[in-house]
Amino acid sequence: MGAKKFNAKDIYHFEELISREDRMIMDAAREYAQTQLEPRALEGNQDEQFDVSIAREMGDLGFLGVFIPEEYGGAGSSYTAYGVINRELDRVDSAYRSFVSVQSSLVMHPIHAFGTEEQKQKYLPKLATGEIIGCYGLTEPDHGSDPGSMITSAKKVDGGWKLNGSKMWITNSPIADLCVVWAKAYDGKEDGVIRGFLVERETEGLSTPKVKNKMSMRASPTGEIVLQDCLIPDENVFPEIRGLKGPFSCLNNARFGIVWGATGVAENCYHRARDYVLGRTQFNYPLASMQLVQTKLANMVTDITQMQLLAWRLGDLKDKDRATPEMVSLAKRNNADAALSIARVARDMLGGNGITGDFRVIHHMMNMETVNTYEGTYDIHGLVLGRAITGIQSFVPRGND
Numbered sequence: 303m304g305a306k307k308f309n310a311k312d313i314y315h316f317e318e319l320i321s322r323e324d325r326m327i328m329d330a331a332r333e334y335a336q337t338q339l340e341p342r343a344l345e346g347n348q349d350e351q352f353d354v355s356i357a358r359e360m361g362d363l364g365f366l367g368v369f370i371p372e373e374y375g376g377a378g379s380s381y382t383a384y385g386v387i388n389r390e391l392d393r394v395d396s397a398y399r400s401f402v403s404v405q406s407s408l409v410m411h412p413i414h415a416f417g418t419e420e421q422k423q424k425y426l427p428k429l430a431t432g433e434i435i436g437c438y439g440l441t442e443p444d445h446g447s448d449p450g451s452m453i454t455s456a457k458k459v460d461g462g463w464k465l466n467g468s469k470m471w472i473t474n475s476p477i478a479d480l481c482v483v484w485a486k487a488y489d490g491k492e493d494g495v496i497r498g499f500l501v502e503r504e505t506e507g508l509s510t511p512k513v514k515n516k517m518s519m520r521a522s523p524t525g526e527i528v529l530q531d532c533l534i535p536d537e538n539v540f541p542e543i544r545g546l547k548g549p550f551s552c553l554n555n556a557r558f559g560i561v562w563g564a565t566g567v568a569e570n571c572y573h574r575a576r577d578y579v580l581g582r583t584q585f586n587y588p589l590a591s592m593q594l595v596q597t598k599l600a601n602m603v604t605d606i607t608q609m610q611l612l613a614w615r616l617g618d619l620k621d622k623d624r625a626t627p628e629m630v631s632l633a634k635r636n637n638a639d640a641a642l643s644i645a646r647v648a649r650d651m652l653g654g655n656g657i658t659g660d661f662r663v664i665h666h667m668m669n670m671e672t673v674n675t676y677e678g679t680y681d682i683h684g685l686v687l688g689r690a691i692t693g694i695q696s697f698v699p700r701g702n703d
């Protein structure tokens with residue numbers, strides 16, 4: 303029987319819930335994140351630099367597409383393993399977790415789930431090693447929360463498809479070798495149906511200008527995907543998948559990763575705040591001895607414990623193929639929001655020092671503004687849950703649906 307001991311770093315012994323196999327992956331990810339990424343994180347954020355060698359490093363460690371079967375270069379591990387990797391990367395900088403999310407969930411997953419055998423053989427092993435980098439284009443400048451209204455089009459021509467349109471806010475697009483693009487297909491038979499296309503970097507008419515002056519997720523390269531009469535061969539189209547369920551299945555996987563990642567952010571902010579108030583004296587007493595400070599820490603660990611248990615349970619259900627999109631919405635919404643609140647409180651507890659990048663909490667706080675917005679905003683996930691609870695959709699004002 304385990305000893306009854308209070309552990310301020312893991313109050314509910316959450317890590318004991320993670321299987322031995324997944325814990326080994328967690329330890330490897332922690333070691334890499336703390337020794338290789340942490341020293342680069344502050345500079346990467348300040349200079350808006352993503353060091354592309356990180357892709358190869360993560361590929362060598364098996365962190366890319368960890369849930370993809372080994373025959374295609376993945377590790378064939380559980381979704382919980384993917385979760386624990388995300389948690390460790392996010393402790394350092396959500397920009398690095400975003401890279402892994404996009405590569406694994408938004409690029410490798412759809413190729414594995416919807417691609418032809420040739421597409422899987424051609425792209426998955428190289429994506430798994432980080433030899434090539436992928437991006438995922440769903441959002442458009444005028445169509446974000448409502449991607450079904452997208453206007454990017456793919457017109458059937460001899461031997462392929464001609465793509466026109468633009469995608470906005472695309473993680474990795476400036477450095478991507480391969481873009482998964484969702485567009486409305488027009489072939490005279492199923493006009494206006496959303497389909498997925500694999501657009502290679504060398505495609506004539508493709509450009510991916512970078513979004514400048516981001517104040518959040520700065521080490522993650524974000525850009526557009528501009529398609530001007532891009533000719534995509536027939537072999538680069540996902541053959542069967544139609545409609546929004548294709549892109550949404552990718553988002554569900556990525557959101558699951560965010561649930562774990564946000565937990566890592568919150569834990570890191572809590573640890574930093576706790577260390578700081580234990581070491582800082584004001585009015586001749588340590589800040590940690592002040593009642594108002596202690597309740598802040600108590601609130602943080604309470605929220606973190608809920609986040610951890612939610613992440614673990616969702617992973618367990620996902621590994622048993624029992625997780626529904628609404629469960630993912632609930633957890634993404636809760637954990638991203640809670641991590642943002644914890645980062646803001648930690649920032650306050652560090653006083654003036656919390657304003658500098660050196661103490662890192664403001665870095666997390668800024669990143670969480672993105673995490674709370676992308677992959678479905680807090681309110682959109684609220685509406686997804688509201689629809690499931692009541693059976694009534696309220697995405698559009700009443701009377702207009």
Ligand SMILES: Cc1cc2nc3c(=O)[nH]c(=O)nc-3n(C[C@H](O)[C@H](O)[C@H](O)COP(=O)(O)OP(=O)(O)OC[C@H]3O[C@@H](n4cnc5c(N)ncnc54)[C@H](O)[C@@H]3O)c2cc1C
Pocket residue numbers: 404438439440441443444445446447448470471472473474519524672675676677678679680681682696697698
């Ligand atoms: C750094 C970053 C990286 C990203 N990476 C990617 C990527 O790799 N690929 C990709 O495809 N996209 C990506 N996105 C896009 C992201 O998913 C969208 O920004 C997000 O879905 C919100 O869309 P929007 O920005 O158009 O906001 P909008 O949809 O215009 O929403 C604006 C506000 O209106 C609210 N709102 C919208 N509809 C309703 C409604 N029916 N009822 C009530 N409130 C509503 C929203 O909650 C939000 O608060 C990224 C975004 C960022 C910031």
